Amino acid sequence: MIFNLILNKFSERSPITVMVQGLLERLLNADKIDRWFNATADVQYTKKILFSSLVSIMLEVVCRVRDSIYSSYINSNIDASRQAVYEKLQNTETKTSQSIVRYIGSESASIINEMKATQPPLVAKLKTKFLDGNCIEASEKRLQVLRNTKAGALPGKSLVVFDQETNLIIDVFLCEDGHAQERSLLPSVIETIKVDELWCADRNFCVLNFLFGLHNKKAYFVIRQHASTPYISLSDKVFIGNSETGKVYEQRVRIKLDEKEIDLRRIIVELKKPTRNGDKELCLFTNLPDDKADAIKVAHIYSKRWSIETAFQKLEKYLNSEINSLAYPKAALFGFCMALVAFNLYAVVMAAIQAAHPDKNIHDEVSDYYIAKEISNTLNGMNLVVEQEDWMPLVNCSLTEFCCFLLSLASNIELRKLKKHKRGPKKQPLPKTEHKGKPHVSTARLLSLCK
Numbered sequence: 001m002i003f004n005l006i007l008n009k010f011s012e013r014s015p016i017t018v019m020v021q022g023l024l025e026r027l028l029n030a031d032k033i034d035r036w037f038n039a040t041a042d043v044q045y046t047k048k049i050l051f052s053s054l055v056s057i058m059l060e061v062v063c064r065v066r067d068s069i070y071s072s073y074i075n076s077n078i079d080a081s082r083q084a085v086y087e088k089l090q091n092t093e094t095k096t097s098q099s100i101v102r103y104i105g106s107e108s109a110s111i112i113n114e115m116k117a118t119q120p121p122l123v124a125k126l127k128t129k130f131l132d133g134n135c136i137e138a139s140e141k142r143l144q145v146l147r148n149t150k151a152g153a154l155p156g157k158s159l160v161v162f163d164q165e166t167n168l169i170i171d172v173f174l175c176e177d178g179h180a181q182e183r184s185l186l187p188s189v190i191e192t193i194k195v196d197e198l199w200c201a202d203r204n205f206c207v208l209n210f211l212f213g214l215h216n217k218k219a220y221f222v223i224r225q226h227a228s229t230p231y232i233s234l235s236d237k238v239f240i241g242n243s244e245t246g247k248v249y250e251q252r253v254r255i256k257l258d259e260k261e262i263d264l265r266r267i268i269v270e271l272k273k274p275t276r277n278g279d280k281e282l283c284l285f286t287n288l289p290d291d292k293a294d295a296i297k298v299a300h301i302y303s304k305r306w307s308i309e310t311a312f313q314k315l316e317k318y319l320n321s322e323i324n325s326l327a328y329p330k331a332a333l334f335g336f337c338m339a340l341v342a343f344n345l346y347a348v349v350m351a352a353i354q355a356a357h358p359d360k361n362i363h364d365e366v367s368d369y370y371i372a373k374e375i376s377n378t379l380n381g382m383n384l385v386v387e388q389e390d391w392m393p394l395v396n397c398s399l400t401e402f403c404c405f406l407l408s409l410a411s412n413i414e415l416r417k418l419k420k421h422k423r424g425p426k427k428q429p430l431p432k433t434e435h436k437g438k439p440h441v442s443t444a445r446l447l448s449l450c451k
Helices: 005-013 015-027 030-040 051-062 069-074 082-090 094-114 182-192 208-216 295-303 306-318 329-356 368-385 388-396 399-411 443-450
Strands: 127-135 157-163 168-175 197-201 220-224 238-242 246-257 260-271 281-286
Touching: 005 015, 005 368, 015 094, 015 329, 015 368, 015 388, 015 399, 030 051, 030 094, 051 069, 051 082, 051 329, 069 082, 082 329, 094 168, 094 329, 094 399, 127 306, 157 182, 157 306, 157 329, 168 182, 168 329, 182 208, 197 295, 208 220, 208 246, 208 260, 220 295, 238 295, 246 281, 246 295, 260 295, 281 295, 306 329, 306 368, 329 399
Parallel strands: 127 197, 197 220
Antiparallel strands: 127 157, 157 168, 220 281, 238 246, 246 260, 260 281
């Protein structure tokens, strides 16, 4: 692909930054996003402020390019007042926020599939999805209604769906009521379930309505048993073997809902190490048949649920996923969804690097910190000297050409500069018993005594 000399220089010196900006131009091109918004929005409409402008502002904040919404606004070309921008944000429909995550997730999946950079499925011919909840942390009390309250103000909750094969967040379910239970969103999740999907979730989602909903949709599940979930034992537990996490047992059980009943397998793992909550045993419900996954395989599938936990950790550590200044629920949820969009762009970059370096284990060897550092150090400078029209070849090219562009850049990345440096186990601090009662000591004198 032909670029001007300046952009070619950036491609040679910082290919990973060009990959990120290329993805932004390709997937979040202003004209494309505005057309998508006009076809998606129900109530909200474009007057002076384009939806693509809100996306651009929010992305700068969640990616830590700008410190605040206001900082991003004053550096933008929006021909509207600051108040108008805030009003537009606080009225962004939750349906729109949810839909843009789905849209970018689908587009990102197409790129990863075209690059042949997917992970092998955990169970043959089944698409594995991990489900988990996220409660957006308390916001600042900028609204009049919050000024006199001592309690934390929760702007909303969400359920997030993570795709195992692409490492993408492909769906999100939003709730503006910060006090609502995560389970209240499960009926919306059930509507999206498809045949021959495998859903994996923690015990918060082990409720009979959800288990029966999955089964009725001819989907499979591996869900940790909640202590309050009733079941009938059909057999004693039988020792199956040893897994990475402990001894594995299995028994046959039955669950009932009204007049309906399902026979399940209950997998029990006696853990080598207790969980963070002190649990020494892990119990799982599954409707997977034996010929698709034995008990040890089921335990292994559940252990992979850490993928979505890792995704949340990255959102918190490297992205400003929960903008505390956004107190209005719709605005806060939109900000969170734009962080999910940014996470998916990062996942595409990582998939391209892995595809270009198949002999490396990128997720274990490459540092997320160094990647984020290089992008933040280079992106602003690149955008100052590279014109918008210089990116148009990436917007207009075919999917195959765009993937070749990403793989070409990824192959030029010097992985040694991004190498992860794992620290060893922490040493116990030495007891500080010397020179007690003295306000300070001379380092030079202590060093001289060691000679």
